[in-house]
Amino acid sequence: MIEIKNVGKSFQGKEVLMDISTTFEKGKTNMIIGASGTGKSVLLKTIVGLFSPDKGAVLYDGRDFHKSTVKEQKIIRGEIGMLFQGSALFDSLTVAENVRFPLNIHSDLSESEKDDKVNFYLKRVGLENAAHKMPSEISGGMQKRVGIARAIVMNSQYLFCDEPNSGLDPQTAWMIDQLIHEITQEYNLTTVVVSHDMNSVMEIGEYIMFMYQGLKIWEGTKDEILDAEPKELQDFLFSNKLVRTFKGI
Known part of the structure; x- marks a missing residue:
C-alpha cells in the first residue's frame, strides 16, 4: 500500500500539486488520469522519489520515503519497478x-x-x-x-507504469493492459498507472484518481466514473470517443 498525505509541490513559485491525498491499495490497478499538464507526471515522480514534496508525505507500507535515511530509501527503491x-x-x-x-x-x-x-x-x-x-x-x-x-x-512490491500504451495499436494496448492487471493480482503488487487512455481506465481501472490543475478532483472506480459529477471530469470524459460510445452518444 502507498499512502499520499497532503502532498504539495511548486516550481519557481507555481503550485503544481496542491494538497494531494489518496491511498493506492495492494493487489489493485490504481490509475491516475487527467489531461496533459494536470500534474500526473509530477505526482508520479514525487511518489518514486525523483522530486521531494514541499509538504506532505509519501508512505510505502508505513515507511515515510522522504524522511527515511539514504539506506532506507535504497531498500524501498529496490522494491520499486518502473x-x-x-x-x-x-x-x-x-x-x-x-x-x-x-x-x-x-x-x-x-x-x-x-x-x-x-x-x-x-x-x-x-x-x-x-x-x-x-x-x-x-x-x-x-x-x-x-x-x-x-x-x-x-x-x-510496487509497480509504476507511465503511459504504458503510448504508441501501441488498440489490440496490443489491450494485451499490455491485461498483462499489467494479471501481474498485479498474481504477485499482489501495488500498481500505479499514469494514463489518459480511457480504454485502459474502463478495462482495468479498479481505483481511479482524476487530477485537474494540480488538484485531486475525483476518485472512485470504473463503474462509478461515467456518472461522476465534477464538471471538469465530465468534460475530460466526453472529449473521449470511447466514453461517448459507452454513454450511447
Missing part, C-alpha cells in the same frame, strides 16, 4: 540482458540464479523465445513486455 512510456530498453543489450540489468546492479545472486530469474520472468510475459533478440528486432508491444519483465524481476 515501466516507462517508451520502454527505455538499452539498445546495445539483448532482451535477456535488459531484464538481467537490475539484477546485476542491485542483487547478490549467482550468475545461474540470475539466469533462472530472467528465464522465469521472460516466460511469464511470453517472450522466452526472444531472449537473444535485440530491442530493434522486436515489436513495440514486445518491448513493453520486456519492460514489464525488467520491472518485476527484482520481486518488486
